[in-house]
Amino acid sequence: MTLKPALDWIDQRTGLKTAVDEFLNEEIPASSGWRHVFGSMAAFSFMLQAFTGVLLALNYAPTPGEAYNSVRYIMTELTGGSLIRGLHHYGASMMIIIVVLHMIQVFVWGAYKKPREATWIAGCTLLLITLAFGLTGYLLPWDNRAYWGTVVTTQIAGSAPVAGAYVQRLMGAESGVGVVTFARFFAAHVLVLPLLTMLLIGAHIYLVRKHGVAPEPGETAPxxxxxxxxxxxxxxxxxxxxxxxFTLAVVAKAPLERIADPTDAKYIPRPEWYFLFLFQTLKLFEGPLEIVGSLVLPNLAIVALFLVPFIDRSAMAKLRQRTLAIGIVVLGAIGWAGLTTAAVMTTPKNLDQTADLDTAPGSWQQLAPEELAGIGYYRLENCASCHTPGPNAVGPDLAAGVRKDAAWMIDHFKRPAQIVPGTAMPAIALKDSQLNALAAFILKLNPKNQEALTSAPQFAVDGALVYQQNRCGACHQVNGAGMKMGPGLNGLATRRSRAWIEEHFANPQKMSPGTVMPPYKLAPKDGEALIKYLMNLPNPE
Amino acid sequence: MADDNRRNFFLTVIYGLWGLIASALAIPAAGYLLLPGKTRKPAAWTPVGELAELQPGAPTEMMFRRNRADGWKVTSEKTSAWVVKTGDNDVVAFAPGCTHLGCAYHWDEQGRHFLCPCHTSTFGLDGKVLSGPAPRPLDRFEAKVQNGKVLIGPIRKGGAA
Incomplete structure (x- = not known):
């Protein structure tokens, strides 16, 4: 029982086996060894990125807002989703490391020399494409780091003299990072760059085969x-x-921060680690010289890289004689490490992107309970996935000033398409009182207080929801909203203890005899949220 | 001989390591594509109407909204159920699509059966197929009565109570 007849049958008709045999039986210099593994590693790295990238694309929605939700879906809901995104995310870094090591190996041994100049140029182009993959892929999760990283990138591109405006338009970032930018980066990442990479890898491998792996100078061994x-x-x-x-992808989840928020003034954008040295170079130059760091030096470096085989035209030399090449690599590595370290050291830590800002007084404290509950419904209905505050969202910018009244809005919530034909907005299935709260908040939304949408701590929002459900405002006042039948609740924490409030809910008569307040039996979770909210109200003015 | 051993060692390493890489990728990929996602909390019971609106033996179509998990989105969609009172505090709720090809059927008061207008399948009050091409009884929602309200839960295929 042997497969040979079958293989022969296929080979006679396709030549497949002969082609594979020829590929594998390629003759290489006797001096080939461990230092020649990087090219294969780079090719594998690309194939791995393609494989995990296709898997991600099968569950990914390439539009802002939706993109974030689908990435979160991949990470939290799908079997192996977190692992696959981890492989793709860290795989990008790995690919860059491998490609650079490959280049260093070729550089140090001088394998770029005549007649291998074209191989070197194809390789340099592949390095640039790999970096472009990293740059475009960075935007695709549409979280804060993606958004802000891309804002900086497109601004730098736009600062180039003459070409800047065109490059920025090509990136779809003429009027800021938005839906067009996203479409351009996505198309580049999954269509243009993969195609170019495959063509260039093909050319690169063809050239390596044509010229053969570079032998040691004077090598005579068979x-x-x-x-x-x-x-x-x-x-x-x-x-x-x-x-x-694989270990990294299992142990350390690929980061996914909060959804991109163009109004988050506190966010400190930083590029991916392999671009940090460029970022630091930028900081060395100020004012009109900035362009030297942002564009002139990087572009000169790229040109110099491409020209290496034309600058160094000497014959192949033994490794021991290539002190200049080794020196350049060592200096380059030191410079790169120094700049990267400096960038890391000077990066203030971003506020924990998921932390609830428990103690910091925020504008949420100025909101009426109904408005705060509106934030609750805003979050519940995931309005942010389309109405990201700011100019570049899918839905209208709610903070830009809504020119409609509450009745219109509530109608629109219930039957979006009837009120605004052609809208992509889905109907919101909430009760009238809940829609009221949502509308009340949106009416009050402005660029100044909209940060409460994301910064209002969940406990306060939950508490306000309980406050609204139990109609506390029918007797009490908070921040000027509500009736004055009962005592105002601002500054409650300065007047009463937590235990007193708890007891008062259960048995008002016992704590304040003669009160008209009825007893409330709240679910423990609701009671906890309400009390924490009340205890954190600001003092009366 | 030594050369053969060397060659066999190389081959073992090559096939072994590539096998490991392939399975480390194929197994998660298969799970990712073929296994159901983590079950999100199914939609809680949705109130659709009052028990008092129902008469035994008179199916009533009740409209309601429910949230359906659709990938990374939760869509809120309008749907209905044919609710039949089967006891003092018991109801049965049929999903609104015919089990043949999904057309919307209705209660035919004259014939005392559910009638699908597309291919004239008919179903009894208990959802069983009386005539026509329908392959199985009407699908049912989980349904219960609480404080006089009819509550509807997830759908169950096959019609078995």
Whole structure:
């Protein structure tokens, strides 16, 4: 029982086996070894990114807002989703490391020399494409770091003399980062760049085969075959990299911050680690010289990189004689490490993106309970996925000043398409009183207080929801809203203890004889939310 | 001989490691594509109407809104149920689509059966197929009565009570 007849049958009709055999039996210099594994590793890295990228695309919605929700869905709901995104996220970093190591190896051994200039140029282009993959992919989760990172990138591109405006328009970022930017980056990331990469990898490998792997100078030992020894070495190296990547993806979840918020003035944008050195270079130049750091130096470096085989035209030399090349690499590494360290050291830690700002007095404290409950419904109905505050959202900017009254809005909530034909807004299934609260909040929304949408701590929102459900405002006043039959609740924490309030809910007569307040039996969770909210109300003015 | 051993060792390493990589990718990918997502909390019981509106033996179509998890979205959709009072505090709620090809059927008072206008399947008060091409009894929602209100839960295929 052997497969040979079947394989022969296929080979006679397709030439597949012959082609694979020729590929594997390629002759390489006897001096080939572990230092030649990086090219195969880079190719594997690309294929891995393609594989995990396709898997992600199968559950990904490429529009702002929706994108964030679908990434969160992949991370939290789907089996293996977190792992697959982790492989793709950290895989991008791994690919950059491998591509750079590959380039350093070729550079140090001088393998770019005549007649291999074209191979080197194709490789440099692949390095740039890899970086472009990182840059465009960075935006796609549409969280705060994605958004702000891309704002900085497009601004830098726009600052170039003459070409700046065109490049920015090409990036779809003419009027800020928005839906067009997103479409451009997505299309580049999944259509243009993969296609270019495949073409260039093909050309690169063809050229390597055409010229052969560069031998040591004066090498006379008989050449050996690629398979199986070198293939084994490539395999071991690929496996080691994959094992590290897999462990990382399992142990450390790929980050997903809060949904992009163009109004978050506190957010400190930083690029991905491999761009930090550029970011730091930028800071070395000020005022009119800024362009030197942002564009002139990086572009000069790229041009110099491409020209390496034309600058160094000497014959192949032994590694020991390539002190200048080694020196350049060492200096480059030191410079890169220094700039990156400086960038990391000077980066203030972002406020925990998920922390509830428990003690910081925020504008949520100035809101009436009904408005705060409105934030609750806003979050419940995930309005932010389309109405991201700011100019670039899918839905209208709610903070820009709504020119409709509450009745119109409530009608619109219930039957969006009848009121605004062609709208993509889904109907909101809430009760009238709840829609009222939502409308009340949106009416009051302005660029100054809209940060409460995200910054109002969940406990306060929950408490306000309980406050509204139990119609506390029918007797009490908070921040000027509500009736004055009972005592105002501002500054309650300065007057009463927590235990007193708890007891008072259960048995008002016992705590304040003669009161008209009825007893309330709240679910423990609701009671906890309400009391925490009341205890955090600001003092009366 | 030594050369053969060397070659076999290389081959073992190559096939072994690529096998490991392939399975470390194929297994999560299969789970990702083929397994159901983490079950989100199914929609809680939705009140659809008052028990008092119902008469035994007279199916009533009750409209309601429910949230359906649709991938990364929760869509709120309008749907209905044919509710039949089966006891003092018991109701049965049929999903509104015919089990043949999903057309909306209605209660035919004259014939005392549910009638699908598309291919004239008919179903009895208990949802069982009386005639026509329908392959199985009407699908049911979980349903219960609480404080005089009819509450409807998730849908169950097959019609078995």
């Amino acid at each position: 050449r050996k075959k690629f398979f199986p020894e070198q293939v084994m070495k490539d395999t071991v190296a690929i496996f080691a990299a994959f094992a590290i990547l």
